[in-house]
Amino acid sequence: MNPDLSTSSVTPIVSTEALSKRYRNNFVVNQANLKVMPGDVFGLLGPNGAGKTTIIRMMLGLVRPTSGRALLFGSDIATDRKRILAKTSAIVEAPSLYPHLSGWDNMKVMAYTAGVTDETRMRQALGQMGLSDRARDKFQTYSLGMKQRLCIAAALLTDPQLIILDEPTNGLDPAGIQSIRELIKSLAAQGRTVFLSSHLLNEVQQVCNRVAIIERGTIISQGLVEEMLASQNNIQLRVPAEDFEKAIETLQGLEYARSARPAGEYIVVDGAASRGAELNRTLAEAGIYPSEIIPRHLTLEEFFLSVTNRSVPPGAYPPPPGYGPVPYPAQQPYQGQAWGPPPGYPPPPPGYYPQPPMGGYSGQPGQPGLNGDFPGSPPPPEQSPVNGDSQKGPENHA
Structure with a gap:
């Protein structure tokens, strides 16, 4: 069984029970149990080829499951397809329509x-999607985002x-992605x-x-986004070295903290990202005064990487506080200090963190991304082409 399946008495809009699909000896979907409640905006997340589209096809009766079943509106799609599809788009x-029309x-x-x-x-649906002015233009002249919106407009007719x-949002530019995002929010608001x-x-x-x-x-994981991320949030504390062990013992006794553990020069308190003031007061009452208290709120991307046990690609770790981006190798250590991930992070790929140059980096700190690019990064060192492609930046250890 998959985790976090609601026990509410409300009938789910979508429920799959041990839904599986096998092609020859390969299970592309294996014992999938999903539950979507009325009013949800439910996201099925996974890399390309993980089985997402196959699940959707089985939910709609387009592909027959090897075992298990898909229930929509409390009915089995295999036996009550007509009634179910009358309420589903x-x-x-x-999107694929007639290009010459x-x-x-x-x-x-x-x-x-x-x-x-x-x-x-029909006109109202086109207007809702912002396509009234282009309604008479041929479909083949539409951008991918416009094609998506036209299909969604048609889907809303029933x-x-x-x-x-x-x-x-696959293949859309930033403006198209934002448009679809706002559209999904408006559908949920209805x-x-x-x-x-x-x-x-x-x-x-x-x-x-x-x-x-x-x-x-x-x-491998299922639930409310807020609860899933809150379960992984933590606070990172720095205390004087002589108070380190005492601080851990003090924090381990707190009811709202799942654990307190050392992480280099920091102490990581799991499950207490919103309790910084209380932690500070508790430590002060014990005669311990932290020099740093850093709330750590996990993103969905980081949660995904943690539960899938994927190696974290370059750029996924932000630099420690007070330093600029860490995009390229350097030749010298920075005042002899060790350079690594912030406290509470899993170990990075070998060789990911270079030593910063004397005086640190000059680039402005940017938002880390999964491609290793940082706004304001210094230019990469020149490297020899490999297989005809110019290689820039650090070696990819992902």
Whole structure:
């Protein structure tokens, strides 16, 4: 069974029970148990090839499961498909319509196929997606984001209670991603349930209230986003060396702290990211005065990396407080000090952290990313081309 399945008496909009799909000897989905409650914006997260689209296809009755079943609105899709699909709209994989027809004509084709003949409703759906001004333009002239919005407009014609979107922001530029993000929020505000799959974790964190993480066909974590991240939050403390052991003993006795453990020169208190003032008061009453208290709030991306046990690629670790970015190797140690991840982080890939040059880096601190790029980074050292490609930056240990 997968973790964190709700025991609420409310009937889930979507529920899968040990849902599995095998091709020859390979399980692309293995014993998937999902639960989507009314009003959820539910995100199914995982890398490409993890089984997300296969689950969606089984939910819609497009692929027959090897074992298990998918229930939508409390009914089995295998036996009650017509009634279920009357309340469901879905866009699976890339939008594909008639390129030589206009957006309006494509909308009419999809509307008539769905049994909708009210052209006023069609115009309203196009207006809601911001496509009224381009309705007479050919579909082949639309950007990918506009194509996505046209398909979603058609999906709304039947006034569905459940909307399923497979990688809705895949291939979009930042403006297109923002447009789809706002659209999903507006659908949720209308009381609809949205089920989406994605590998873009930052986007999912901004729109979803509940997620499930799938890795190689298996659901490995599931629950409310807020609760999942809160379970991994912590506070990092620095105290005088002579008070280190005493501080750990004091903090380990707190009811709201799951654990207190050493991490280099810091103490990491798990599950207490919002209790900094209380921790400071508790230590002060014991005669211990911290020089630093740093709340650590995990992102969904970091949570995903932790539960999937993936090696963290270059750029995933921010530099310690007070230093600039750490994008490239340096030749000298910085005042002989060790250089490594902030307290509480898992060990980085071997050789990831170089020694900073004397005086530190001159670049402005930037937001770390999974590609190792930092705004304001100094230029990379020249390296010889490998296999015809110019290599820049540190070696990728991911």
